[in-house]
Amino acid sequence: MRKAVAFTGPSNSGKTTLIEKIAKRLISSYKIAIIKNDPGDKAQFDKEGKDSYKFFHTGAEVVVTSPTRTTYFSHRQKSLDEIVNMINDFDILLVEGLKYLPLPRIGVFRGEIDESYFRYVKAVAVDESVDKNKIPSNIEILDLNNIDEVIEWVLKNSKDI
Numbered sequence: 001m002r003k004a005v006a007f008t009g010p011s012n013s014g015k016t017t018l019i020e021k022i023a024k025r026l027i028s029s030y031k032i033a034i035i036k037n038d039p040g041d042k043a044q045f046d047k048e049g050k051d052s053y054k055f056f057h058t059g060a061e062v063v064v065t066s067p068t069r070t071t072y073f074s075h076r077q078k079s080l081d082e083i084v085n086m087i088n089d090f091d092i093l094l095v096e097g098l099k100y101l102p103l104p105r106i107g108v109f110r111g112e113i114d115e116s117y118f119r120y121v122k123a124v125a126v127d128e129s130v131d132k133n134k135i136p137s138n139i140e141i142l143d144l145n146n147i148d149e150v151i152e153w154v155l156k157n158s159k160d161i
Helices: 017-027 049-055 080-087 115-119 147-157
Strands: 003-010 032-036 062-065 070-073 092-094 103-111 123-126 142-145
Touching: 003 017, 017 032, 017 092, 017 103, 017 147, 032 080, 049 062, 049 070, 070 092, 080 092, 103 115, 123 147, 142 147
Parallel strands: 003 092, 003 103, 032 092, 103 123, 123 142
Antiparallel strands: 062 070
8 A cells, every 4th residue: 555645735834743743643553654845945954064964065866874764865856756666665655745746635724724725635624713614615624633534534535656
């Protein structure tokens, strides 16, 4: 079983927290993989002066391996298929962002809803701060604070990949 589902929404809407809660809950029963999009190219993964930092700044593809982890630093953008093939050993893939990918998608909103996301989502996870009357009837409404409900949707609606 290799299934995928995606999460999208504005900054600070709770996407990362929701994905973290889902992963923590499912990790004992499933092999979980997570892909996070960084559209602003802001993420920093290594410290200046360390060997891996020096190697990465040569422009090469770099893999750092240890007894407990493997870290891959790449200068090349990867397609979803390439990333899936690299990770390979997982049951459920949770994707944050990348709204153009053809995956079942939950929109995450707090306070205001950005209607431009509606064309990408099959469901929304919202809290009590959201006016649910603004959500079209063809989009399922999930309680952002009910992790069991969200997980049930993920398991039922995720796409085989």
